[in-house]
Amino acid sequence: MTPFLKKVTLFSSGGPFLDGYVLAIIGVAIDQMVRNDELALDGGWISAISAAALVGLFLGTSIGGYITDRIGRKRMFLIDVVAILLLSLGTAFVTTPLMLVVMRFGIGLVIGADYPIATSMVAEFTPRRYRAISMGFIAAIWYVGANAAYIVGYLLADVDGGWRWMLGSAVVPCLVILIGRWGIPESPRWLASKNRIAEAEAILRQMFGAHVELEPGPSTKTRYRALFEPRNLSKVVFVGTIWLCQAVPMFAIYTFGPRIMAAFGLSEGRLSVLGEVLIGTFFMIGCIPAMFWANSMGRRRLLIGSFAIMTLALAVLGALPVAGTWVVIVCFAVYAFFSGGPGNLQWLYPNELFPTDIRASAVGAAMALSRIGTVVAMYVLPGFLSTHGTRATMVAGAVISAVGLLVAIPLAPETRGLTLGESSQLRLGRREPAGDQHPSPARRAPAGLR
Template identity: 60%
Template sequence: MPQQPVSQQPTSQQPVNLEDVGMSRALRKVVVFSSGGPFLEGYVLGIIGVALVHMGPDLGINEHWSGLLGAAALVGVFVGAIAGGWVTDLIGRRKMFVIDLILIGVLSLLCMVVSTPGQLFVLRLAIGVVIGADYPIATSMIAEFTPRKYRAMAMGAIAAVWYLGANVAYVVGYLFDNVTRGWTWMLGSSVIPCVIILIGRWSVPESPRWLYSKGRTEEAAEVVRGLYGQDVELGLQPEPTRTKFSKVFSRPYLWRVLFVGVIWLCQAIPMFAMYTYGPQISNAFGLGEGRNALLGEMVVGTFFLIGTIPAMFLAESLGRRRLVIGSFAVMTVALAVLGVVPQPTTIVILVCFVLYALFSGGPGNLQWLYPNELFPTDIRGSAMGVAMAVSRIGTVVSIYILPGFIARQGMGATMIAGAIISAVGFVVSLVWAPETRGHDLSETSAPQFKGR
């Protein structure tokens, strides 16, 4: 069926397809402030790793509570991603786009007045739910506004700001390291980025693709004219589509969800472990304690951030498939070396951590890009939420058991376990990874798309 222009008004020029427009100031604003959710997750997961080192004496935290508090936000993300994805497909992207930031800010302030580990667990769980809900909202907004030429870079920006958020958390932790009850200020500090992101998001309009998919063509046309000053084709079928959550689990979308969830899981487990328990891992490897360990984590975190930058360009020049396969291969080798080399030197440890961090940018970027390219508008948010939830199941379990595993098995066995997980990501990518480079969303989200 031929594509229909969004606008019903006559034009003197042939409408331009949304996939072929340029990157305007308005679109950059959408990308920047939509990325706020991933920034906040990186921040709140990074800051708890620093705060856990200091809150023990005040709250009486043992190994059990350390695991629970480290995993609390991730459990919340699991719940929030599924619910938020479905809601954003049902009622639209923008409403929750604003509400969730207000909730994160309020919950962060409440973390400053807790007096028991149980209270903090409940609040961290709630923060995770809200952050999880933001993921499918924000990534759907970026995918649906951004033309194909810039989509890999825009989604790469999401991965980059996650690491930026985690690094900023370590900076804040470093500043409050010697402050009495500094952990309360660390946890409450999340309210500052919430306010900044909320101000930026306030004027972002609803996704025209979502409006058009619901039959609200005049509203979609108004948004498009406001952004581009002209009529733009969205590449959608003219019939409105009804959101059905069950469609995510139908063929071929179920297999796509499983693929994205598995590669996300295999990249996220070792990476989350490094961020949540980074100071403890640094101590175990003899890289320093206290503030010195935090500085080491900032260095490694900076390489995670740097690794997302070449991946943005390689996703277009090299292609999605080859990028994810090659990245997992190098990540596996880096962790395996740390596991099998007895008493590795500081240089070996740093080189392996840096290599893992740099090449983590490939799957780190693609775990955001793939789910938004492989699913249609009516279930894009739902599919993104389910894929994230699949990844978080294993991540939650691993984060909870990690402190005890390190204590009983040692750091070498922990690194070997991480290498095995990365190897699974390599095999799954080799068998399943599609190539979506150069296609528009209407092609890659079609049921018949194979990508080979």
Template identity: 50%
Template sequence: MTKYLKRLVLFSSGGAFLDGYVISLVGVALTQITPQLGLSQAQSAEIGAASLVGILFGSLFGGMLTDALGRRTMFIVDLIAIAVCSLVSMCAGDAFQIMMCRFLIGVFIGADYPIATSLITEFTPQSKRAIAMGIVAASWYFGATVAAFVGYALYAVDDGWKWMLGSAIIPCIVLLIGRHDIPESPRWLMNKGRSAEALAILEKVYGSHYDAVPAEHVSSDKPIHVFTKGYRSRTVFLGILILCQVVPMYAVYTFGPEIMTAFGLNNGHESILGEAVVSVMFLIGGIPAMFWLNSLGRRKLLLLGLALMIVGLLALGLWPTAPLWYVFAGFGVYAFFSGGPGILQWLYPNELFPTDVRATAVGVAIAFSRIGVAVSIYGLPLFMESYGVGATMLVAAALVGIGFVWSLVCAPETKRLTLHEASSLQHKHANK
């Protein structure tokens, strides 16, 4: 992990930071937007879900373009587009305009995911891969945590929601500066027959002592895609797993203040601060998980994390009128043990597919999960209004439970495998 490679991982993780930031900040902004613009619950839900629908389209088509055109092509353009849409959203005057800006921001954030995670995976040494992808997950939680505190600071400002939505411009500028000289992936170049370019980049990133990566390209008479026999089952496994894991998490972040108010915190600064505390627990949980993925293994940590997430959500659902210490304990258990599954939603797609379709696999897995997320986020405030926060937490626990059972049957072990071994259909993954 050279100094240059560490910087590459850090700034490539910026898309995850932006996702966590813009998704979480809209929950705080809606506490002002809804009364100021006289929005209905349905309109608030549409604004909350808009960026998730955008991520669905952006990750799907962005992944395909990344495998076809290269990892770096859209790396700069998407940040500029996010900054422009954030600026425009500050001038929005009704729910539809805000919703469209949020949708477009989601499209470009979704496009960034396949680019960034593929690039990080293909540059990072095998022994550091889980840690590098852990930084991506941590960046999401860090972005969400920063958003909670920014929202807290701007809540009392007149038209504070405009400054909240426009504030994404600042991280975009920082990332543009940091990404300006990030190179193309040597693995992708080798697969395209551009060996001289690949070797030059390897020397730039790692120095003169390095091993050239072999081309993994499948011959043209046997093209592969994410729904080829063998890879199709991996695609379905990832789509369902990520769906079950992220739906409750996005609900907590998108409508965090409303959920905290339902559990007894005062609406306003107190509920926003409560969301910030939970967000910090998500962030803290990802740090040891980076190392546990190599020591415990992918599969074991996934199952353990999902089981304890269920415990936290059940505790909240079964006693929704509990005192605040109990509420924060329940959220703390759920958030802390989300660390391992949270990293694996990025690590697994990049390990289980070859270079030819790696970015596409990331995009398809994210897109599939975001269909469910968008629907659930739209329905969450309506469901919570009708059935209460306790029932909402129980449904979330049931969903994570489905993910646990699914993983018990399907989750592979890829610890200590090279990318070639992990992505090969000939290599039999351990599932115990």
């Protein structure tokens, strides 16, 4: 894991960092806008501003991956960060709610596009023995971004016009990410898939040395409709389902946020923002051991075991007539800790299960599928909670998590130890690559590309 490869992982994680940052900062900013009667926001505008970035994320992931597979990783790697920077700067100067909705939609669009770009770069550069760790790092960085936003919000909560500084503050990490990404070359695997062998070999020699070889393979034209072929569509649905079954109950467990904050004395005023940092930290910590478990116990066992424990934690909260504070905290901590398994694998699996020519497209499609459920949950959950109560909400979360478990048991493949060329040939539920699929053209290489 050379310094160059660490740089690729670090700055590729900038997209998830910005996703966590911009989704978290808007909540703190809106609170101040409402208190100070800025932009004359009513309930409708608040909902529209809150949802705009999520809608943009859905569209961005849907089309961003395909564009990345067509024109290359490096070009999109830089374009999207510049776009996020300019749009974030623009949000600091809005004068109407509509302007803010449009800006937030645009930010969501380009951040959504960054996910398939960045994860493809990491998967295609990282040695296979470190691939799970690198993807786990990307998953954990989302919570780092959210926590950073809450801290910035806490510091600016009592500043006059602080919401403008909050929204514009994303410019700073954008600049850092842009500088870090500038010298990262195009993915040799992508170049090889487009029959640009000489360029791919030159990058390999530059990055890894003269001993690196690029095994010849067929060049492949990116076709988005290839995602709808049975062998690929089933994988997209599988990844999207486990993604959704991890994300939707997470919103349910967040309903216990106020009680957890109160237990630590973080339920009032500015301190409630620090309570959000505490919640995000729980989930971030869960990503760390999962980075290593994906290699030690394997992807399949990690996914099945994590969903089983997460389902149990939510079921306990739903079954107890009255859950004491410490029971709530323990169940929450258990759920958050083991959510790191599916949280990491939802990034790792799509990058391992699809060939280079549609890898980014597949990541985007799976993420878009999961976002549909996430957006629906955000609107359904508050009404369901008020109508049926907390216990029923936890039971519903346990049922959704159980669906993830039931899908994982027969379908989750084991990709541990395989090259990207080998793992992209796997059928769901199998350990051995299927022989009827073409291997990825850029397989034979030193550890750097395996």
